Amino acid sequence: xxxxxxxxxxxxxxxxxxxxxxxxxxxxxxxxxxxxxxxxxxxxxxxxxxxxxxxxxxxxxxxxxxxxxxxxxxxxxxxxxxxxxxxxxxxxxxxxxxxxxxxxxxxxxxxxxxxxxxxxxxxxxxxxxxxxxxxxxxxxxxxxxxxxxxxxxxxxx
Numbered sequence: 530x531x532x533x534x535x536x537x538x539x540x541x542x543x544x545x546x547x548x549x550x551x552x553x554x555x556x557x558x559x560x561x562x563x564x565x566x567x568x569x570x571x572x573x574x575x576x577x578x579x580x581x582x583x584x585x586x587x588x589x590x591x592x593x594x595x596x597x598x599x600x601x602x603x604x605x606x607x608x609x610x611x612x613x614x615x616x617x618x619x620x621x622x623x624x625x626x627x628x629x630x631x632x633x634x635x636x637x638x639x640x641x642x643x644x645x646x647x648x649x650x651x652x653x654x655x656x657x658x659x660x661x662x663x664x665x666x667x668x669x670x671x672x673x674x675x676x677x678x679x680x681x682x683x684x685x686x
Contacts, residue, residue, distance in 0.1 A: 530556055532637025536629035542684035543677065547622045554592040554622075555629050557585075561593075571606050573599035577615050591615045592623060597630045598669050602662040621680065628677035631670055642674040 537555035541548040561567060561576030569575055577594030594615035603612040617623065631642040640648075646663055653659040663670075 530559060530637075532633040532639070533558065533629045535637075536633055536639070537625070540625045540629070540677070540681060543680045544622050544625050550586075550588055550592070551622055551625050551629075553589055554596070554626050557589070558593050558596045558626065558630060569606075569608060569611065571599075571603065571608050573597075574603065574608055574612055588618065588622075591618060592626055595623065597627050598666045601666050601669070602659075605658055605662055621677075624673040624677045624680075627670060627673040631674055642671055646670070 534552055534555040537552045538548075540551060544551045557576065557580065559572055559576065560579060561572030561574065563579075566579040567575050568578070573594050573596055577590050580590045580593055594612060595617040600609070600612060600617060603609050628642075631645050632640060634640050634645065634648070646667055649663045650660050653663075
């Protein structure tokens with residue numbers, strides 16, 4: 530979480546006035562893993578439901594719900610209807626959150642998105658739903674990462 534938040538802070542020039550929102554989403558994107566709120570066992574949805582129930586801001590809730598192409602995984606888990614309560618805003622902030630998540634290792638170190646995806650596939654192994662998801666999601670995820678990297682490059686002039 531701290532590594533993802535650190536990555537978010539590095540993107541202030543990319544997201545402008547939404548920098549605080551991006552950092553909050555980076556800090557909270559995996560809150561749905563907490564055992565006390567993991568009701569569906571799909572952390573983007575559980576996190577969004579929790580944040581919604583405590584009155585968090587709408588955009589923050591929706592960003593957490595849809596981080597890192599959760600829509601695709603929700604479909605694989607039979608949770609599309611539940612996730613449909615939340616909107617994927619797409620755009621710069623959404624892409625930046627995906628970038629932060631996919632360029633940070635589980636222990637908070639910086640990595641490439643391609644290496645992170647490979648690590649996820651190796652950790653879960655063949656035939657696991659998460660491996661199937663990340664394999665199918667890879668082009669969309671890398672698109673968001675590449676768009677954010679380009680926005681960052683342009684912001685640095």
